Amino acid sequence: MELTLTELVIQLSLALTCIAVAINSRGPVRTSLSGVLATAVVGMTALLLILGLGTGTFSAIASDVRAERQAAAAEKDDVVKVSGRLALPGEAAEPVTEEMKAPQRMLQEERAAKERKSLDAGNPAVAAYQETVRPLVSRAKELGNALRKLKLEGLAEESEKYGETRDQAMKLRAESSALAEEILALKPPKELSATHQLFVGSAEHLRSSGSKAARFFSAPNDSEAQTLGKGTRTSAETSLRALGEFSRQIKL
Numbered sequence: 038m039e040l041t042l043t044e045l046v047i048q049l050s051l052a053l054t055c056i057a058v059a060i061n062s063r064g065p066v067r068t069s070l071s072g073v074l075a076t077a078v079v080g081m082t083a084l085l086l087i088l089g090l091g092t093g094t095f096s097a098i099a100s101d102v103r104a105e106r107q108a109a110a111a112e113k114d115d116v117v118k119v120s121g122r123l124a125l126p127g128e129a130a131e132p133v134t135e136e137m138k139a140p141q142r143m144l145q146e147e148r149a150a151k152e153r154k155s156l157d158a159g160n161p162a163v164a165a166y167q168e169t170v171r172p173l174v175s176r177a178k179e180l181g182n183a184l185r186k187l188k189l190e191g192l193a194e195e196s197e198k199y200g201e202t203r204d205q206a207m208k209l210r211a212e213s214s215a216l217a218e219e220i221l222a223l224k225p226p227k228e229l230s231a232t233h234q235l236f237v238g239s240a241e242h243l244r245s246s247g248s249k250a251a252r253f254f255s256a257p258n259d260s261e262a263q264t265l266g267k268g269t270r271t272s273a274e275t276s277l278r279a280l281g282e283f284s285r286q287i288k289l
Contacts (some may be wrong), residue, residue, distance in 0.1 A: 051082070052079050189266035249266075
């Protein structure tokens with residue numbers, strides 16, 4: 038049983054209201070009835086809280102929030118600046134010229150050249166890293182393709198596939214979140230520290246895709262559901278592109 042934060046808040050509010058009514062009731066009959074109803078509602082609330090803890094509702098909510106924040110940070114473009122500071126709303130941004138990009142590009146190319154040299158030299162630490170990430174990359178690609186192909190648009194709640202697709206989405210969320218944690222726990226060799234960030238970014242996009250797929254089934258309206266369905270596919274495709282580039286750079 039999976040509970041949402043909104044449902045838990047509503048249940049807690051109802052329990053507090055019942056307690057308040059019971060306290061302010063007058064007369065033996067009213068007091069007895071109010072006390073019985075308040076006890077029943079409080080007991081149900083306690084049961085829901087226990088179920089929420091047992092099924093990981095709270096950790097899932099926290100994971101969703103963290104995934105959204107990390108994915109948003111990963112998807113940000115280069116910061117637009119005006120004369121070396123952040124542009125204010127409505128202020129024209131200073132155009133970024135090739136000359137302005139040159140120093141950073143040269144630094145990136147130099148770092149990439151060093152990493153390619155480490156790969157070509159048969160560095161033992163690099164070789165061990167390649168063997169470690171190989172199965173993780175395969176799993177990430179499988180999950181990314183599964184999320185990309187998940188049919189969410191036009192899925193009616195009364196259809197036969199609704200429950201099956203919902204179970205699949207919940208499973209994919211759990212697996213993508215677990216895999217992202219595995220990838221974040223990796224310690225790459227210093228020679229591949231920059232390239233490893235591609236892998237981390239792909240994992241966060243994968244986690245975000247799984248989170249959106251699961252949240253699709255608790256969307257408050259059709260517009261939000263449509264946004265989550267599209268976001269599931271977009272995040273999965275972004276993750277797969279990053280995985281492809283990562284695999285190419287470390288020669289998997």
